[in-house]
Amino acid sequence: MPKGKIIKALSGFYYVVNEDGITQCRGRGIFRKNKVTPLVGDQVSFEAENEREGYIMEVYERKNDLIRPPIANVDQAILVFSAVEPDFNPLLLDRFLVLIESKHILPIICISKMDIVDQKTREKIEKYAADYRHIGYEVLLTATDDNKTIDMLLPFFEDRISVFAGQSGVGKSSILQVLRPDLEIKTNEISSHLGRGKHTTRHVELIEIGNGWVADTPGFSSLEFTEIEVTELSDCFPEMRELSQDCKFRGCTHISEPKCAVKDALTNGGITQYRYDDYVEFLQEIKDRKPRY
Structure with missing residues (x-):
């Protein structure tokens, strides 16, 4: 067969x-x-x-699957966030990272539109990039119409199924067009009223790029933590996952427990304040979630 x-x-x-x-x-x-x-x-x-x-x-048998977009056996997610138009949003990036980590998918952070930023914004983005690289994430700073973008991205696709995700209007389809100029992927101008673009992709399809496959998808239509429990959230933050082993109490939530290695690292600068604040916000969101029946 x-x-x-x-x-x-x-x-x-x-x-x-x-x-x-x-x-x-x-x-x-x-x-x-x-x-x-x-x-x-x-x-x-x-x-x-x-x-x-x-x-x-x-x-x-699948090694993983996503509901929205509906796709299975994903090796990595290219998380595309723009430096400007719309402005870089670390809170939203961390939300995507948690969802991707929970599915045991390798995240690659791609910050686009670096060709149109001013010096002050560039310095801010480069500081964020350094923070995420310190955690262990691969971070690529790209320009949309740039051969260097192709050179940076192509090696990541070898023998892998990749999915693009991120904010609407950040240039996901434009990057795919750079990688595969023969594709006719529709792109929309950013809505100046909403500050974001409109979805143009309507179905999931794997596109062959190099020796790998890339999913051209409508993007994540749900960013809720419906499948993540309170005790699992810190495992989706790599810097906390490693430190949790040194916490005094098993199942430490890193909020008010004594002798917490994560909070010690926060005090000593080993964990960034904004990442910890995002963790606390997500934890409360999970606690407030209606129980599933």
């Missing part, structure tokens, strides 16, 4: 790339019965009725 990877899902059809090309497939009824929905990125086996059409017979 042939095997392949779903690279596009649209209107009930799944497009499976395999050694013979791309086969348009439908899901078998058993998937609906077992509540299994094939996702872009899934490794599957299928039966082909002819050279172009077939049915997906089996979806293999």
Whole structure:
């Protein structure tokens, strides 16, 4: 039975790339019965009725999956945030980072539009970049129409499934156009009234870039911490995850407990104040979350 990877899902059809090309497939009824929905990125086996059409017979075990956007087996997330227009937002970046970390996906931070910043803004962005690099994150400072952007990004895509995410209007589609000039990806001007762009991508599709695949998606439509528990949040902050082992109490929330290694690091400058403040805000949000039934 042939095997392949779903690279596009649209209107009930799944497009499976395999050694013979791309086969348009439908899901078998058993998937609906077992509540299994094939996702872009899934490794599957299928039966082909002819050279172009077939049915997906089996979806293999996933290493992760996202609900919004619906995609599976993601290796890394390119988190695109602009330096200006809209202004860089570390609180929103930390929200994305927590969600990505919770799925055990490697984040790559890409700060775009560095070609249009003034000196004061550049210095501020470079300070943020240094903070996130100190934590251990890869941070790329890019300009939209710049060959250096291609040189920086291309090596990260090798043999990986990547997803782009971030604020609307920051240039995600524009970066994809630089990487693949042959793609006709629609871009919208930023709404001056709302201070953000409008979504133009309507479905999930894997686009081949180099020897890897990049998901062109509508972006994250939900940024709520619905699947993260209070005791799990600090694990989504790498600098806290490492220090938590030295806290006196197991399950320390790093708020009011004595002999907390995280709070000691905060006092000594080992953790940035804004990252800790974001952690506290997210923790309260999780505590206030309505219980799931």
